[in-house]
Amino acid sequence: MTTGPDAPGTDPADDAGPDATEHPTDTAPGPPGGPPGGATSEELRVGAALGGAASRLVRPVGAALLAAYLFVGFAGTVATTSLFAAVVPRIRAVVLANSAATAADLPPADPSPLAVGLEPTTAVGLVLVTALLAETVHVVAVRVFVGDARSLPDRALADLRARALVSYIANSLALIAVFAGLFALVLPGVFLAVAFYLVRAVVAVEGAGVVPALRRSWRLVAGHRLRVLTVLLLVVLLRQLPTLPGSVVAETPLPGAVGASLGVVLGAVVTAFATAVAARVYVQLAGMEAAARETGDTDEAAGGEAAADEAAEEPLGALSPEEIDEQFGGR
Structure with missing residues (x-):
């Protein structure tokens, strides 16, 4: 039997400390009365999700995905800034022509150093293409990071275009709902x-459609909202880091393109890490749900018989941590 930090299917970052049960292939006995195999716990382990994400990101497959995030990051930034550079002057001209505002009231904005000259329609098309490309990378990354990420899973590229499109639509609807709620x-x-x-x-991972994916996410997160909120807040804080290089470079003689490029690079790293964290959170919560189905454990206070019926009914496409590891654990 092979042991040690380099043994297949083990990861010191995953197995160290109290967060060891986060890894889907862990087979250590669980606590008395807990789920079999010790693969899950009753609470989301935030530290395990963060540590598991970081350890996977530095592996060769994680580095390859980071390169993909760099590519789509630069492509998306060029597309977005080019769209603004093409549209904002036109909007400014319309406002000046149809209001009492003067040119001094609306000084022209400096375009991003990464923007290129494009017609608005071309820029819009480029934004959509890069957004779908980025979503494709997200889907592949999730499929890699839910496993051990030591090699590319066989199913990483399966049905990729359809999954990316469904994911893009579902996340767009979720984002609209979130912004509406924030605005309200x-x-x-x-x-x-x-x-x-x-x-x-x-x-x-599960191949769910748009509406089922929204409902399934809602159900998985239920009961763990405060810890998921903690994860989200950490990710939001990390997403502020890409704004720092531009501010720092602005105080130096370096060209603005340097700061913008460094911001894209840092943004790619943060985005890849955030995707890995979400994948590890998903594995934990899916494992808890699978264990609850096996034991018939339900929260009677949350819904009585209705909750029991819902927990007993396995969702379409739902996978246990062992099934996730089998399908996405690498070659």
Whole structure:
């Protein structure tokens, strides 16, 4: 029997400390009265999700995905900034021609150093293409990070275009709902952001459709919302990091393109890490649900017989951690 940090299917970052039960291939006995195999626990382990994500990102497959995120990051930034550079001057001209505002009131905005000269329709098309390309990378990344990420899973590229399109639509609807909630009373938006946190993972791993993915994410997160909110807040804080290089470079003689490029690079790293974290959260919550189905454990206070019936009914496409590892554990 092979042991040690380099043994297949083990990961020191996953197995160390109290968060060891996060890894789907762990077979250590669980706590008395807990789920069999120790693969799951009653609470989402935030530290295990963060540590598991970081350890997977530095592996060769994770590095390859990071390169893909860099590509779509630069492509998306060029497309988006080019769209703004093409549209904003036209909007400014219309406002000046149809209002009492003067040119001094609306000074022209400096275009991003990464913007290129494009017609608005071309820029819009490029934005859509890069958005779908980025969603494709997200789907592949989730399928890699739900496993051990030591090699590319056989199913990583299966049905990719359809899954990416479904994921893009589902996440777009979720984002619209979140922004509507934030605009209304803030708290509903935060609640919806937590509830739909796992939409992409559900689509990528389980092959769910748009509405089933929204419902499935809502169900997986239920009972763990505060811990998922903690994860979301950490991710939101990390997403502020890409804005720092531009501010720092602005105080130096370096060209603005340097700061913008560094921001894209840092943004790609943060995005890849955030995707990995979501994948690891999904594995934990899917494992808890699978264990609850096996033991028939339900929260009677949350819904009595209705909750028991719902927990006993296995969702379409639902996978246990062992099944996830079997399908996405690498070659």
